[in-house]
Amino acid sequence: MMQTDTSLEAALNALLLADAHALDSKDMPGWLGNYADEEAAAYYCRSAENSEHGLALGFMYDDCRARLEDRVTFVNDIWAGTFQDYRTRHFVQLTSFNRVDATTLEMRSNFSVFMTPKDSGITQVLAAGQYLDTVRQDKNGELKLLSRRAELDTSVLPRYLVYPI
């Protein structure tokens, strides 16, 4: 770690865990609530294979606040009742962070996501990779995600994705 600020590190870890908790609870408004209330708030999910070859296309490309809000609508309204649901468990580990300016930080973390389809009950790995995050710190010191790129080592998904990774 570049920083020795343990309270900052604890706050970043709390943000990571809050996002994992929201996703594993299928709490899409809660997921949205982890993002900064700014037009530029963004979530991307794409394979590291695409990134390494300069290809920007993703599995999910929510590059503005409106698209994040639409992602909630996809899951909660548009797709409701059409898919085999599955549980997820996100395991997240902070690997580095640094301060960019007074209100902005960058952090990296590893993730692995297990999934358990409700019908089969068999648990398997859905994806592994790393989160590349930009974090906004407000005047009160509260941290929110300004942008997150879930970069998947898993270039071939074992299943369609309903929820963000």
Added chain:
Amino acid sequence: MTEINLSWPKNYNEVPKEAFVRKDIYAEEVKRIFHGTEWHPVAHESELPNPGDFKTFRLAGVPLLIGRDVEGVVRVFYNACSHRGNQLETAIMGNKTEFECPYHRWLFDSKGDLVGCPNPREFLPGFNKADYPLAQPRFDIYFGLIFVTLSAETEPLLEYLGDSQNCLRELLAGDGRLKLLGYQKVRYDTNWKSYTDNDGYHAPLLHQAFKMLNWQGGKGRQYTATHRGHICFESALSVATGPSVLKDKSLIEFKGQDPAVGSRIVSLFPTFVSTKHLDVINLRFATPIDAETVEVHYAYFAHQDDDEDMVRHRLRQSSNLLGPCGLISMEDASVFHRIHIGNHTPGSAIFQKGVHDPLKLESEFLQNDESGNLPRWEYYRSVMGFERATV
């Protein structure tokens, strides 16, 4: 060929579910279809824009190395050393002007010629490097779309495509001058036929999002283009007006030059599906992994003449509209799985929508008709040698 017994119903609109799940049938499909007299799209030239660019792909297990040589010519090789058959290239894509097999250090140039091998004096008397280029399957190219066939008997590609040519050319932006945006890759837990049966075809009631695209009226045209049952869809596509549930409407914005036919789909036997919806150009390279698994590489493209704004628009639309997490397609992916589970029950899958007479095959259909798949099933039945019941 091995004789496989499967009782096929008299009616054209019935497909025995056993065909989707029996492993002996799958083994025979690999021989008769994937290694047989069919052309299989495996890449588009625009995935290899520069000399030395390559991509690897496995077609029903057969490893292929698709590359552009140093002079810019596209070539397809078997991805196996001409010596002992070791897999030559392990990367999924990249740029190389030479390929070296690490096993005995045989070195091949981008034209597939063997240009180096250590200690040839220890080889068979008369050994000549010129006799050991990389082996090649037959391949041909249509507006940049690279097809492979593993049989010497397959008819020429244009004949194979038949009346699907025009729709496919228009889908490839009219000139095939595409620019790769990236991939979404996924495995579905389903038999390859369940995938192709349900990918190009749209079940309008499944998709809430179709309301936004005025796609529930079934007004478009669907037709089969050859005796193989290749299917083409051409549909007007207008985004519904009025209040939208989407806050970012750019996801379903249509900026393209083809407004009369906003949606085109070409589905070629056995597994290829390609679509142009709104401003998304999507080629789906699919291959069976086994009887119960199919792997699909969704490749998305812009056009070479697009300005920066249009490329960005296509990127934003492509990422979120189609594929295994797309607004209008995620439910398809789930149906692939559920159909495969349901196919482990007795009896036949029965097609209804658009079927006028179960004893006749038609070739013109409405956009949302299920019956468009039936000519392909009849071709499949004949290739597999299954006898249709007379009563």
